[in-house]
Amino acid sequence: MKNINQEKAQKLTEKHTQLPNSHSHVIKDLVWFSLVATFFKLLLIPAYHSTDFEVHRNWLALTHTLPLSQWYTDETSPWTLDYPPFFAYFERFLALFASLVDPTITDLYNGLNYKAPSVIIFQRLSVIASDTILIYSVYKLTKNMELKKRFLIWILVVWSPALFIVDHVHFQYNGFLLGILLISLGALQKGNDLIGGFVFAVLLCFKHLFAVAGPVYFVYLFRHYCRGGILRGFGKLVTMGTVVVGVFMAAYGPFAYHGQIQEVLRRMFPFGRGLCHAYWAPNFWVFYILSDKVLASVLSKIGFHIQPPTASFTGGLVGDSSPFAILPTITPSVTFAIVLLAISPCLVKAWRNPDPKMIVRQVAYAYTCGFLFGWHVHEKASLHFLIPLAVIAVESIEDARHYFILSIVSVYSLFPLLYEAQEYPMKVTLLLLHVALMWFGFSESGSISKNGGLVNRWIEKMYLVGFVVVEAWGQFLHPLVFGDRLPFLPLMMISFYCALGMMYSWIWQLRCIIRSP
């Protein structure tokens, strides 16, 4: 016993004398963080999972059983493959192991709605394993940072409650996709533009929703990478073009060979869906829809005859008919134009001064725009900017304050994903723990406490308190007051309330980008 104590003491003293230039301790610490998270994720295995679980199981089965030419045409299950080819290859790769674990998992017909422990454990573990990429990306980003910032970022990303909720309970593979995004951003920050562009192209072939930041990438790379005179610039442009086209060839080439490109694209862009999901993502369109309703009821009270809309927003998928009574109908191309317009200030900035220090903000801003104004946005898409912003949240007091609020808004807006009673205490505790960690972490780092605290404006304080009110209303008061009537009202309130915070975050980010040199 004594020996060990002595050794410990010795160890501790030696720690001080060691030079800080090796990264092995960083790796060790990060491994610690990720393993704690991993073991916690293991505990979540029996939790509720959404239909996305069966979606991915079906993809395992169809990529395993069918030849490549039928991947995007198969309709055995309603959950058809609608991600880009790399993701299909990824599922094909996983299916190799899945069929070893339990052949039923990859059986196209017998595997439908398969719920055995084998498939649950296998799929959950595959998500957990794929998170390794996220961990690696975080390592690349933070290895040269100072200790406190590093730990904070790890807490924000590796222990992100949003990722726990979406990936490890609800079931999706966002962790490793975001990891790829972070690798790309890390490369850009360091000036490795070619690698950054390459990785981003790969990401697009995994999940095309990430394409919202495409314009920013394009402008930035064009101005930052393709510099050095016309000739050299052109040469670099060609290089970058070759790389990107090469990636896309690798992804889509096999399908082009089989003449499947049209099918692939049709699956990937299903514009038949409505403007909003059944549960409205907390974005700009919440205000638009609500003001339409308010206008309609006000006008009809005054005496105008208002034709009630033929489709309802709360009834799930919406077809082609207009759901609006007064305001003009929104089409996909309108949302597309608005998103581009919203991103444009950032494009101008990137054009004028392509600055590696700003690229994370700019990309995150682009995703915020896509989230706020996009077509049929899902609330999970807020991860696309929540995670990258974590990396810059430690840079200044203002960043920390903004991130604190954004992160609460974003995680809270994910609550309706886990609607069953069993997960209720968990999601609440996850959020509270996250808030506590952020609160203490941010407050103790730097000079926040001397400058009025983490939440310093009264309106922000009121807003945060409001979450408690919204939640209390949805959980307790609403059932008491309305019983079973108006079941969508609590959800609408969550959407509306979170949308306020999202708009705030958008304006804050926009201001930040405009003010940058």
Added chain:
Amino acid sequence: MLVILAFCAYKASLSKKIRYVSDSKEMKKSRVTKAVKVEINNNNAWWWLTNTRISAPFICVSLFAILVRIAVSLHPYSGAGDPPKYGDFEAQRHWMEITTNLPVNEWYQNTTRNDLGYWGLDYPPLTAYQSYVHGLVLRFFHPESVSLYNSRGHESYFGKLLMRWTVLSSDVLIFFPAVLWLIIAFADQSKGHKRLTVGAIAAVLCDKDLVASFLFSLALNHKQMSAYYAPAFFSYLLGKCLKRQNPLLEVSKLGMIVIGTFALVWWPYLQSRDAVLEVLSRLAPFERGLYEDYVANFWCTTSVLIKWKRLFTTQSLKLLCLFMTVCSCLPSMFLQIRAPSPRAFLYGLLNSAFSFYLFSFQVHEKSILLPLLPASILAIEEPFVYQWFTQFALLSMFPLLCRDKLLLPYIALYGIFIFIYYAPNGKPDTPKPRFWSGVTFFVVFLLFLSFVLHIIYLTVDPPKKYPFLFEAIIMLFCFSQFILVVVYTNWKQWILSRKSPVGSEKKRA
């Protein structure tokens, strides 16, 4: 895992135990590492948790602990889907059913309405009251789950959830504040407040002996297993009284408190002698035998060589157990009476709980949690012993948990435990110390052995002739380690009392 579920406030059910183990350890652990680190350098990684304020670490750690409990509660409970008797979950649920539907004097009676053969109440009255309160909650939200007769073996999504939540709420309401109190007591102590402390089972440290005896009596009334700690409490309080000016008065004050508390709790049964005897007979299940399954205590382990059950009658075995238990905790009690000190008291708790675990009658695997509690309080002083002990305590419950299909949470909690223990401090590590030095080699070797045992237990079918071979090996292995820990902590307590400046010894000299 039931853990959560089953038994509410005190750590009766196994998995809960585990969990319980792991997080109390977490608390301790993170505090420990924190404290150590602060001393070592101010620029440490957990700067924001180690700050002077106690609220930050406590909030974060308890939220994390709650989170882990919640996550564990997703897993199956003991006896899930296993008719006809199910498991501890059903026992707790049945108690709620009985207590909410029958008058209080029928709770411990075998009547037509209350079949004691089916999970009859066998915990002291306080547990019954607690079941009653929880039962009321359940009846309000989900009446089917506690309706008389019909609810036997009731299993439903919502029922399970409510049961889990009752456990969770008792933890949050009782266990966590107790731990907070404990931590504050420690903080005070380190600031130099000499006056200390004593704990009641719920890990309460306070400096009011009377409060302590009150709480301890409550604990005893909650679960008879709290008796494991009785010798330590008794001798510590006695030792303290004896040093005061008026020992007799002090002792009688304590006695009054204890008797008063008991009277309060047993009030409904004090009307008649029969009622009291009925309850008492339920609490002492001697018909169950010397040991069950393969618990890593003295009797079970030595029974490999000596067939105790065949050599002696139950009656003489009981006496033998009593004798051995008392003998084994005597040294620790004696030290306490002679020179009570708060630190040594913690060791005393550990030692007395251990002697009960090792030598008393009818010990269950999960009883290892009882020594584990004081051990976790001691984690700050003896991190290595604590960690070592926890690992083998977990191993000793491993077969039990496997039977309850709790392998997955077992792995996860084991992992979380180990990693919390080795929390990084963000500093470059030293080059490895000489790896093959004696103790390290021994440690690594044993860890490897326990790892291999896990694997073997899971993958290899035992030989037909000895179907419980692996359980027996695990038991032997754990027993040997427990003995080491006991010897060490007893020795440590002895050293402490030698060194302690407390008066009695010197005066006598």
